[in-house]
Amino acid sequence: MIQEADAVVIGAGAFGTSIAFHLARRGRKVALLDKAGVASQTSPRAAGLTQQIRTDPLMTELAMLSVRKIERFVEETGEPLAFQQSGSIKLARTPDFAAQIHDEVRRGKEAGLDIELISKDEAHRLAPWLVPDRAEAIWYTRSDLYLEPGDLPRAYARAAQRLGAAVLSETAVTAIGTRDGAVERVVTERGEIRTPLVVDSAGAWTRVVAEMTGIRVPIVPTRHQLYITRPIPIVRPEQPIVRVLDVNVYVRPERGGLMLGGYEPDPLAVDVRALPPSFQIKDLALDFAPLKRLTEAVADQFPVLQGAEIAEHRGGLPTMTADGRHIVDQVPGMQGFFVCSGCCVGGLSISPGIGEVLAAWIADGQPPLDLSPLRLTRFGPELQDDERLRQACLWRYAHHYSDQPTPE
């Protein structure tokens, strides 16, 4: 066990491994700690999709940067990373949501994204298992991609380790020592590490870790699930990801079958602080009923999924914020304490870009771009109330693809 580090990154999921790699690449002596193992909790259970157009220009920029970093991953890290640049399609079935499709194309083009409107025939040609007859508008982003979710954090952790980072599994952080408003040390079950800098990237446990220094992070872990069918003859890996905007459903090829996931209108918030310390994401109770309802809601678009045999059903606990943007910030009033969380079910795909900019901020003393939309303190005082926070975050989850702002 090392006794001293320039930075301790808590949590070896998508966010933590990317931050650790980018800090190590900048010559920092890094310790990456996880109470379980590398990529063992929510990250390996993700769908592994990118969607570069986001509601926020900063998040679009970071998501586009992340795709470019995945494209040149081997050159940057020395680690292989398989991905399928299948492109993605999003369709809307109502005029209101069609207006959002048009708006996303306009904003995407402004940002330099290869996004364009396509016809129903073209959508069906690209994804033959999609019946887009009811679509009012459809876009296609050629450069969107998907990958096996656990591969990305595992590759970043290996690359960080090769650059000298200490990657410590089975090492739970139990306390964070501070002095005069500055981080001084991290206490773990296996000993202490002296450090002036901590990054809290503990996923569903972000609040638990931040509360060790009395800091409140306004996020709500929310269950998200998907399933994968057994192989279906017309499915090919190079076919695009398809999203149905108005019902918040995504579908993509996986292992010869199709994967379906989505955002149910009545999601489940999970307060991990009320669970035993031994709780892991593998213990999370899953429920197929919301996925069944979402499958029925897109029966016209994906008749192939009706009654399809299920090969895998999985889920995890991404962390929601009230406005759907991540939290990436240095905590005011606590020198050396950074938070990287509030993944809003998009943290895996944006982790390459977030890791790069956060490491640059830490190393250079200031962020390379204006990260103020991701500030910890941007939320109104009403969200100090945990019940109001929970309601706002669940509303945001249930309207995941919508660009409507969360009601106050």
Ligand SMILES: Cc1cc2nc3c(=O)[nH]c(=O)nc-3n(C[C@H](O)[C@H](O)[C@H](O)COP(=O)(O)OP(=O)(O)OC[C@H]3O[C@@H](n4cnc5c(N)ncnc54)[C@H](O)[C@@H]3O)c2cc1C
């Ligand atoms: C079904 C599903 C589909 C998804 N699809 C996508 C997708 O298509 N695209 C996308 O971008 N995102 C997707 N996501 C979201 C994505 O999985 C998350 O955004 C991402 O994994 C968040 O990573 P993380 O590092 O915050 O959390 P985690 O992967 O959970 O990592 C946090 C780590 O912190 C550790 N930890 C906690 N407390 C401590 C402590 N006290 N000491 C030490 N270590 C600690 C944990 O053990 C854990 O390993 C999906 C999620 C789910 C569940």
